Amino acid sequence: MFCFTDIQTYHGQLKTGATTCAQAVQFYLDQIESQQNLNAYLEVFADEAIECAKALDQERLDGKPMGALHGVVVGIKDVISYKGHALSAASKMLENYTAVYSATAIERLLTAGAIIIGRQNCDEFAMGSSNENSAFGAVKNAANQSLVSGGSSGGSAVAVQANLCMVSLGSDTGGSVRQPADFCGVVGFKPSYGRVSRYGLIAYASSFDQIGILSKNISDTAIVLEVIAGADEFDSTVSAQVVPAYSEALHTVSAKKKIAYFKETLSHPGLDPEIKNQIKNQIEQLRAAGHTVDAIDFDLLNYIVPTYYVLTTAEASSNLSRYDGIRFGHRTSKNVEDLNALNTLSRTEGFGAEVQRRILLGTFVLSAGYFDAYFTKAQQVRQKLVDFTNQVFEQYDFIISPTVPTTAFKIGMQHSSASDVFLADIYTVYANLVGIPGISLPLYTHSNGMPFGLQVMSASFNESALLQFSNSIMKS
Numbered sequence: 001m002f003c004f005t006d007i008q009t010y011h012g013q014l015k016t017g018a019t020t021c022a023q024a025v026q027f028y029l030d031q032i033e034s035q036q037n038l039n040a041y042l043e044v045f046a047d048e049a050i051e052c053a054k055a056l057d058q059e060r061l062d063g064k065p066m067g068a069l070h071g072v073v074v075g076i077k078d079v080i081s082y083k084g085h086a087l088s089a090a091s092k093m094l095e096n097y098t099a100v101y102s103a104t105a106i107e108r109l110l111t112a113g114a115i116i117i118g119r120q121n122c123d124e125f126a127m128g129s130s131n132e133n134s135a136f137g138a139v140k141n142a143a144n145q146s147l148v149s150g151g152s153s154g155g156s157a158v159a160v161q162a163n164l165c166m167v168s169l170g171s172d173t174g175g176s177v178r179q180p181a182d183f184c185g186v187v188g189f190k191p192s193y194g195r196v197s198r199y200g201l202i203a204y205a206s207s208f209d210q211i212g213i214l215s216k217n218i219s220d221t222a223i224v225l226e227v228i229a230g231a232d233e234f235d236s237t238v239s240a241q242v243v244p245a246y247s248e249a250l251h252t253v254s255a256k257k258k259i260a261y262f263k264e265t266l267s268h269p270g271l272d273p274e275i276k277n278q279i280k281n282q283i284e285q286l287r288a289a290g291h292t293v294d295a296i297d298f299d300l301l302n303y304i305v306p307t308y309y310v311l312t313t314a315e316a317s318s319n320l321s322r323y324d325g326i327r328f329g330h331r332t333s334k335n336v337e338d339l340n341a342l343n344t345l346s347r348t349e350g351f352g353a354e355v356q357r358r359i360l361l362g363t364f365v366l367s368a369g370y371f372d373a374y375f376t377k378a379q380q381v382r383q384k385l386v387d388f389t390n391q392v393f394e395q396y397d398f399i400i401s402p403t404v405p406t407t408a409f410k411i412g413m414q415h416s417s418a419s420d421v422f423l424a425d426i427y428t429v430y431a432n433l434v435g436i437p438g439i440s441l442p443l444y445t446h447s448n449g450m451p452f453g454l455q456v457m458s459a460s461f462n463e464s465a466l467l468q469f470s471n472s473i474m475k476s
Contacts (some may be wrong), residue, residue: 004166007220009038014060014071021053021071021115023195023380028073028117032164036197038140038157040164042078043086044118049073054133065112068227074109075165077156078119079126080199080211082106089202091124091133093329094349103200103226104235105169105211115296117165124352125320126171126204128152129179130409133354141184147408150180154216156226157184160214167224168214173204175403175428177212178440178455182403185442185451189213189221189467192460192474193379193435194239196225197232202404203319205312208432218471221439222246225463240460249464250471256290257469260396262298265427268404275452278444279402282454286400289476294396299403300388301426303381308429309358310365310378316355317362323350382433389434393459398469401427401457403440407450437463439470 004010013019029046056071076082079089081099083106089093090169109116123133131139131154139154141147142162149158153170157180160168170177172190181188190212211228215221226247233284261283266276283293283416323329325346332345351359365374392399404424409427431438435458440453454473458466 004163006217007069007166007223010068010072010166011070012334014066016096021056022050024071024073025049025053025115025117027130027181028163028165032118033160035142035162035164037145038142038162039121040139040149040158040162041075041118042088042090042121042136043083045116049115049117056113056115067110067111068223070113072114073117073166074114075118075120075156075159075168076106076116076160076171077122077126077153077168079122079170079171079202080106081202082116082119084367086200087119088135089125090122090136091350091352091355092135093180093347095330097329097331101136102201103211104197104232106200108228109169120153120159120168123176124178124355125202125316126152126173126209127316127354127393128210129175129360130411131180132411133352135352141450143185144408145459146410148183148411148449150183150404150408152176152180153212154180156214157181157186157188159350160184161215162188163428166215167220169228170212170214170412171201172202172210172432173312174425174432177214177439178428179404179425181214181440181442182278182453183408183450187215187217187218187221187442188453189225190438191225191229191463192239192437193432194237195437195461195463196356197228197231197235197238197283198231199232203315205315206319207315208308208312209434217465218450218474219247219250221448222250222467223431239461240470244464246464246467252468254472256292257397258395259286259291259293259398259400260392261293261297261400262301263295264298265401265476266302268301268405268426269424271466272406272446274404274446275405275407275444276333276468278452279400279454281401282443285476296392298383300381303432304385304430305426307378307381308425308433309361310374311382313358313362314366315362317359317366319350320359321353325348325350326354344347357473385430389436397465398456398458399456403427403453403455407446407448407452431457436460437466439466443473
C-alpha cells in the first residue's frame with residue numbers, strides 16, 4: 001500500500017520503481033472518496049490527475065530529469081486561479097465561474113511537475129476562522145469530526161491532515177494558513193509579504209494576503225517555497241530578491257539563537273491554561289538547549305485585532321465591489337425596476353452573512369466622517385507595529401508565541417459576539433500586519449485529544465533561518 005512521508009523519500013521510491021505517480025494519485029483519489037464526509041474538497045480533478053501521473057511516469061521511463069515537485073500531489077484552496085477549472089471562493093457569488101488564467105504559483109507548481117488533484121473548501125472569500133462560512137458547508141476536523149477545521153484554509157489543512165494530498169496551497173490574510181494548521185496538527189507556513197506572487201489569488205485584503213503552504217513537515221514546505229517564490233512581472237508587489245535554496249539551508253548547523261516572546265501573549269485571559277503551560281515548557285527547553293529566550297513588553301497587543309479588522313475590511317469593501325451582478329458574479333433572477341435594485345439583490349443573494357458583515361464594516365470605516373477616526377488611525381498603529389518589529393529583530397532572531405489561544409472548537413458553537421471569533425486571530429494577525437513570515441509547528445497534544453502548535457516568526461525575507469530553526473525544533 002502506498003505511504004507518503006515526505007517528498008524526498010517519495011522521489012527515491014519513484015527512482016527505484018517502488019511506486020509510481022499513478023499509484024500515488026490513485027491512493028489519494030481513494031482516500032478522498034472514502035472521506036467525503038470531511039467536505040475538504042469542492043471538486044476533484046480525478047481524470048486529469050490520472051492522465052498527468054501517467055505522463056510523468058512515462059517521462060521517467062524515457063530518462064527525462066525529474067522536476068522539484070515531480071509527481072507531488074497538491075490540493076489548492078478555492079481562491080487560487082487554475083485555468084479552465086472552476087473558481088468559486090466557496091461563494092454563491094462565483095459559483096459558476098471558470099478561471100481564464102492560472103495563478104503564477106500554479107504555473108510554477110505545474111512546471112516543477114506537480115499534480116493538482118482538486119480545489120479545496122474554505123471560508124467564503126477567505127473570510128473566517130472556522131471554515132463554517134463556506135457556501136458549501138463546513139469542513140470537519142479529521143481528528144474529531146464534531147469540531148471545526150479552522151479557517152479560512154480549512155479544507156487545505158484537513159486534506160493534509162487526513163492524507164487527501166501531499167501538500168496544499170492556502171492563503172493567509174490574518175492567520176488563515178497557520179490557524180487551521182494548528183487545529184489540524186500540520187505545518188502551516190506564511191511567507192513574507194512579497195515573497196510569493198499574488199497574481200491569480202482572489203483578493204480579500206491586498207496588503208495582507210499571501211499564498212501559504214500546508215504540509216506534514218518542514219522539508220516539504222521548503223521545497224514547495226523554492227518553487228513558488230520569486231519575482232513575477234504580473235505582481236508589482238512581489239520582491240525581486242533571489243530565492244535561496246531553502247531545502248539546503250535545513251541541513252546547516254544552527255548557532256544558538258536569541259528568541260523573544262511577548263509577555264502579554266502568555267498573560268492574555270483568553271489563552272487556554274494547557275497551551276500556556278506548554279509554551280512555557282518550550283521556552284525552558286529552548287533555554288536548556290543553549291538559546292537565549294527573553295520576555296519583552298508588547299503594549300500594542302490589544303490593538304492588533306481592531307487594527308487588522310479595520311484595515312482588512314476596508315480593503316475587502318473595495319476589492320469585492322466588482323462583484324455587482326453586472327460585470328462579475330451572481331446576478332439575481334428576480335424582476336427588478338432599476339440598476340440599484342439589481343445590484344442590491346445580486347449582492348445580497350450572492351454573498352454570505354460574514355462577507356456582508358465585513359463589506360459593511362469596511363464601507364463604514366472608509367465613509368466620510370469616519371475615515372480619519374478609523375482607517376487613518378489604524379494605518380498609524382500599523383506603522384507603529386512595523387517600527388516596533390524592526391527594533392525587535394535588531395536584537396532577536398525569532399519571536400515565538402502560541403498560534404491560537406484555544407484548540408479547535410465545536411462546529412456550530414454560538415459565540416456571544418463577533419468579537420469573540422475575531423479574538424481567535426489575536427496571535428496570527430500580527431505577522432500579516434507587519435509583513436513578516438510566520439509558521440505554526442504541530443508540537444503538542446491537549447488533554448482533550450486535539451493538536452495545537454507553536455508559532456515562530458522572523459524578520460522579513462529571513463525564511464531560510466526560520467525554516468532551519470523550525471526544523472530543529474521539530475526534530476528535537
